[in-house]
Amino acid sequence: MDILLSYLHSGFSAVISFVLLLGILIFVHELGHFLVARMCGVRVEVFSMGFGKKIYQYKKGDTNYCISLIPLGGYVKMYGEQPGDEIPEDQKAYSFTHKTVWQRMAVVMAGPLMNLIFAFFVFMAITLLGEEVKGPKIGDVRPTTAAFASGFRSGDTVLKIGASAISNWDELQQGLNRYKGQKTLFEVRHENSNESVQFESDIATKPNPNPLSSSKVMGDIDGLSLYSNAPVIGVRSDSPFIVLGLRTGDMITSVNDQKVTFFRELDPLIEKLPTDTPVSFEIQRFDSKNQKTETFSLQYQPLQKIKNLSSMGLESSELYLGKVFPSSPAEAAGLKEGDRILTINGKKLSAWEDLLQTVKSFQGEGDFEITFARSTEIKTIRLKPEMTTQSNSIGLEEKRFTVGILPVIVMATPDTVVVKADGVIQAILKATARTYEVSAMTVMSFVRLIQNEISPKNIGGIFSIAQAANETFKIGLVAFLQMMGLVSINLFILNLLPVPVLDGGHMVFYTIEAIKGSPLSLKKMELAQMVGMFLLMSLMVFALFNDFTRMFGFH
Secondary structure, X not given: OHHHHHHHHHHHHHHHHHHHHHHHHHHHHHHHHHHHHHHOOOOEEEEEEEEEEEEEEEEEOOEEEEEEEEEEEEEEEEOOOOOOOOOOHHHHHHOOOOOOHHHHHHHHHHHHHHHHHHHHHHHHHHHHHOEEEEOOEOOOXXXXXXXXXXXXXXXXXXXXXXXXXXXXXXXXXXXXXXXXXXXXXXXXXXXXXXXXXXXXXXXXXXXXXXXXXXXXXXXXXXXXXXXXXXXXXXXXXOOHHHOOOOOOOOXXXXXXXXXXXXXXXXXXXXXXXXXXXXXXXXXXXXXXXXXXXXXXXEEEXXXXXXXXOHHHOEEEOOOEEEEEOOOOHHHHHOXXXXXXXXXXXXXXXXXXXXXXXXXXXXXXXXXXXXXXXXXXXXXXXXXXOEEEEEEXXXXXXXXXXXXXXXXXXXXXXXXXXXXXXXXXXXXXXXHHHHHHHHHHHHHHHXXXXXXXXXXXXXXXXXXXXXXXXXXXXXXXXXXXXXXHHXXXXXXXXXXXXXXXXXXHHHHHHHHHHHHHOOOOOHHHHHHHHHHHHHHHHHHHHHHHHHHHHHHOOOO
């Protein structure tokens, strides 16, 4: 019941943003049909926003402008648009059916094209307002990676790749893609430094995880990542902070009033503390039971000079277990939440990635020996990974070996920068590129669905749109405009599908008519319309089913 009430509450809060989003896009689409119909001399009888009972109407000239009760679409009713209608001879000049096939095609295409044009202007507005994107700052770089060997260090800001200046993470990835398979010069600025350094690095290739990209591979340097560990700590059994109430999974947000964003910042800060000085920590703790975050302070009076986190019995939390799944090999072997993994098959672990790589390399034969710490005890167990079916990032199910554990890891929010067009010309160029990019990705999403490279579970209905509209509306104007541009292009592509009932289906009819010199028979068009309506309704039901299963956690 609580889940249902929470969704009802969020649903009501999303109504305003959803109606605003859909209302504008429907108006733009129908305005395209309306304007071109009027240009072609067609009499427009009704311009309706929504379906069902009319709650407001205003008539001017031949057209009744109205707002209807159900805000899930709209329509333009044109005089003589139904084939077979009895049209008096003196009224045929105003009849849609009696216009040339090219005029009718223009009227039909105008709706989707208006959505495309509108998306372009939305993206142009975004570039002029300024868009917050991920900056070119690198996350944690492990010493064992190719990135570290080349010269990259945690927190570096990439300034150039080759001769190209870099201002954000997308440009960094584009540079890696451009020079993949080559040795390329990089210019970076190390964290907490004003000077830049240059060095060369080999750029390898890896499979592109984005199924909507036309490229199957992308440029990559092993160890180069956007993400850094947040300052979440693990508390060893010998730590004096245990009696002060500190727990594994707590986040240190400041040390002696100095703000901390990344875990890597903690040791340098602690090393600089004066001898025998009280240490004050600001702590954030997430209460999973009440689903809220609490903040509090802890003060520690050291008996001797503090060298680093380890000297206080504190360390990174990433090898502590945050969850052990029921009925998993880990649970059967005796692992519990809070255990700290020390070794696997005799290999000492320094990061969670080490354990992941070992599990990924499992071939199905033998088992693993795992040593772990629980309170003051060191224990050893043996377990064998099991083949499980998991949903990947694009919703497809895949089989892989797992042991059934998750770590206590929190990633810090990456740095962001605001990217803004320098004038109208650049805004036009950027909006054109964005419109093309989103259109191509939307088309590719349909292709990947047909190829079964994207799960049909990703298809969303009105509740998904409403939820996304609400979330972006709360974030701000630019995020809401981004959502509007994306949905507008989706409407452009969707309406061009060759499905009767949709604009694309009408275009198929008119193309056949233009080729054979006469329209399809009324019976054939009615049959096609019935099939199209069935397909469209089936898609809507399936999308709604996906929405409800997502809402109630069945996916």
